[in-house]
Amino acid sequence: MNARLADKIATLTFWVGALIVILILGSMIAYLLYHGGKYISWDFLTKPAQAIRAGGGIGPQIFNSFYLLFLSMLITVPIGVLGGIYLAEYAGNNKLTEAIRLCIETLNSLPSIVVGLFGLLVFVNMTGWGYSLISGALALTVINLPLMVRFTEEAIRGVPASLREASLNLGANHWQTILRVVLPSAFPGLVSGAIITSGRVFGEAAALLFTAGMSSPALDFSQWNIFHPASPLNPFRPAETLAVHIWKVNTEGLIPDLRRVADGSAAVLILVVLGFNMAARWLGSKIHRRMTGT
Amino acid sequence: MKNSFVYKYLSLRNSESLGRFLTTMAALIAIVSTITIVVFISLKGLSTFTTNGVSLKEFLFSTNWLPDRPLAEGGPQVGVLAFIIGSLVVSMLAVLVSAPLSIACAVFIVEIAPYWGQRFLQPAIELLAGIPSVVYGYIGLSVLVPFIRDNIGGLGFSVLAGFLVLSVMILPTIVSMLIDSLKSLPRDYKEASLALGSTRWQAIRLVLIPAARSGLVTGIVLGLARAFGEALAVQMVIGNTRVMPTSILDPVITLTSAITMDMGNTPMGSLWNNALWSMGLLLLIMSFIFILIVRYGVRRGGISR
Numbered sequence: 001m002n003a004r005l006a007d008k009i010a011t012l013t014f015w016v017g018a019l020i021v022i023l024i025l026g027s028m029i030a031y032l033l034y035h036g037g038k039y040i041s042w043d044f045l046t047k048p049a050q051a052i053r054a055g056g057g058i059g060p061q062i063f064n065s066f067y068l069l070f071l072s073m074l075i076t077v078p079i080g081v082l083g084g085i086y087l088a089e090y091a092g093n094n095k096l097t098e099a100i101r102l103c104i105e106t107l108n109s110l111p112s113i114v115v116g117l118f119g120l121l122v123f124v125n126m127t128g129w130g131y132s133l134i135s136g137a138l139a140l141t142v143i144n145l146p147l148m149v150r151f152t153e154e155a156i157r158g159v160p161a162s163l164r165e166a167s168l169n170l171g172a173n174h175w176q177t178i179l180r181v182v183l184p185s186a187f188p189g190l191v192s193g194a195i196i197t198s199g200r201v202f203g204e205a206a207a208l209l210f211t212a213g214m215s216s217p218a219l220d221f222s223q224w225n226i227f228h229p230a231s232p233l234n235p236f237r238p239a240e241t242l243a244v245h246i247w248k249v250n251t252e253g254l255i256p257d258l259r260r261v262a263d264g265s266a267a268v269l270i271l272v273v274l275g276f277n278m279a280a281r282w283l284g285s286k287i288h289r290r291m292t293g294t
Numbered sequence: 295m296k297n298s299f300v301y302k303y304l305s306l307r308n309s310e311s312l313g314r315f316l317t318t319m320a321a322l323i324a325i326v327s328t329i330t331i332v333v334f335i336s337l338k339g340l341s342t343f344t345t346n347g348v349s350l351k352e353f354l355f356s357t358n359w360l361p362d363r364p365l366a367e368g369g370p371q372v373g374v375l376a377f378i379i380g381s382l383v384v385s386m387l388a389v390l391v392s393a394p395l396s397i398a399c400a401v402f403i404v405e406i407a408p409y410w411g412q413r414f415l416q417p418a419i420e421l422l423a424g425i426p427s428v429v430y431g432y433i434g435l436s437v438l439v440p441f442i443r444d445n446i447g448g449l450g451f452s453v454l455a456g457f458l459v460l461s462v463m464i465l466p467t468i469v470s471m472l473i474d475s476l477k478s479l480p481r482d483y484k485e486a487s488l489a490l491g492s493t494r495w496q497a498i499r500l501v502l503i504p505a506a507r508s509g510l511v512t513g514i515v516l517g518l519a520r521a522f523g524e525a526l527a528v529q530m531v532i533g534n535t536r537v538m539p540t541s542i543l544d545p546v547i548t549l550t551s552a553i554t555m556d557m558g559n560t561p562m563g564s565l566w567n568n569a570l571w572s573m574g575l576l577l578l579i580m581s582f583i584f585i586l587i588v589r590y591g592v593r594r595g596g597i598s599r
Contacts, residue, residue, distance in 0.1 A: 003496060004493060006496075007493035007494055007495040007496070009495075010494075010495035010498070010499075011406060011494065011495065013398060014401055014402040014405075014406050015402065015406070017395050017397075017398020017402060018398060018399045018403065018406075018407075018411075020395060021395055021396070021398075021399040021465055022399075022415065022418075024462055024465070025418075025465065025466065028433055028462070029422075031433065031437070032433065078320075079320045079323055080320075081320075082317045082319070082320030082321075083317070083320040083324060085317045085320075086317035086318055086320060086321040087321060089317070090314055090318065091321070099325055100321050100324055100325060102589075103324045103327075103328040103329075104324050105585060106328050106581075106585055107324060107328055107331075109519055109520075109523075109581055109584060109585055110331070110578070110581055111522070111523025111525070111577050111581060112525070113525040113553055113554065113574070114331075114574055114577050114578050115331070117335060117553070117571070117574045118330075118331045118334055118335060120557070121334050121335075121338060122330070122334060125562075142327055142331070145323070145324065145327070149321075173309065173310045174310055174313070175309045175310045175312065175313030175314070176309060176310075178313065196424070200424065202426070203424070203425070203426025203427070203428070205526050206524075206525040206526050206550075206554065209557075209558070210557055214558075243426050243428050244428075246428045246432055247428050247431070247526050247530070250431075250435055250530060251529070251530065262432060262436070263436075266428075266432050266433075269426060269428075270425060270429055273424050273425060274424070274425075276424070277420075277421045277424045278421065281417070
């Protein structure tokens, strides 16, 4: 075959391949937003779910998702940032560094159901906490730590060497340089890393089935004693998140308006996750612009 | 006392060692948690063989999944071959579908339409990589399963539905990894090839794809690993019958979906439950194999950055 013709055919094939991918993904999002979007209302977003009757909402599930996100980020961000600093600033070229990198890579590619099993064994059974928010938050930390470490390391490596040298020249020690000079200039990267990680927490379900549990107690939003079992803020209560709710409604649901709840929940979930990712991009570049004055 | 302690560690001279200490501890947490996960899952997963005395051969190579058969009828038996085959078939078919599409899409974005490809398509694909897997499962359940049932035949819950859902799920992940590896190639490669008179297709086929080979394979292996370890999206659409599938329209079960379905309903310490933990261990071992392939099998060859 003539090379020019082959080139034309190949170009066409690449166009078709790319179009197929974009069509599949695009129509999926459109389908979800179209079908679920019409069910999203203030009532749906705030009312508690129903077990057997129609008309339930997803209020507690949304709250649980955000609260779990908050708890797990509270643990993930400090450890992840410190770990990233170690890899970018202190790690030598030795066996220890290689072991740390191998472990991070391993953690990153563990199936989330395996992390869920580990959580069930250690955070749920051994600690005696049972299905609880805190167990779920710890399991999510295991999943997200590698990502946070990697984002931090990348952000820190992007800081120009001249800034660091200037600080060291003025007499600051290494740690002061990191705290006062390197971290502030890596801040946009850290923020977008943390937000992207949050998006993953929000969508995770397999690791939460056996750690945070598949049910929520009746929540009393006027109960502010965080150790009261009905308090929404009690970290030792079981909590069903939005992603788990979608799975559970579809596999075990008994409610008559199953499609409405599932469509609506999926649309909300997707909107939040896409929102997180877009916010990460937008905020990252905005902070970058403000801090560099460009 | 407390003040002097704080003063000592936050003073100029000692803050350096404090910083080094804190960051080293944080990095060590990665090692500690990996080791803990391996140890705990292994201990629990091996109890099928140590406590219940099931032979490894029977566990891996038998298709008899009868964990609650009474003693009078021959006693319980836990052979998970059907689960392993289910996992392998579904995830490999998924990769077979999505690898060519991903390569086409990534090449398109990097080489064919670089301007709007990288300005609009790449961010869009990266955004889509964040979509939760339950959402893919839900779409599969509400669109794909009824479609297969009405137009192709069978129950709809099938191998076909399972691998199609997975292939769409891993598409954005593979595409964005392939884009990165194609982008990391030096510009000169393409320019040299074009200057020698090759067409764009010849440059892509003979220079760019071979040069990016290791990155391409890494992306695809990681996609396979993700498909193999996915639990909920698969569980929702494959029907979960514990027998060997004979056709692509048959329902099937995977390791992950068996764990998802039965872990909560079986008493801790029973044979059934222990067998589920052994399946978890099997998943862990598989993910190690994938990591080793990526780390030591693939990174040789290709160009080094």
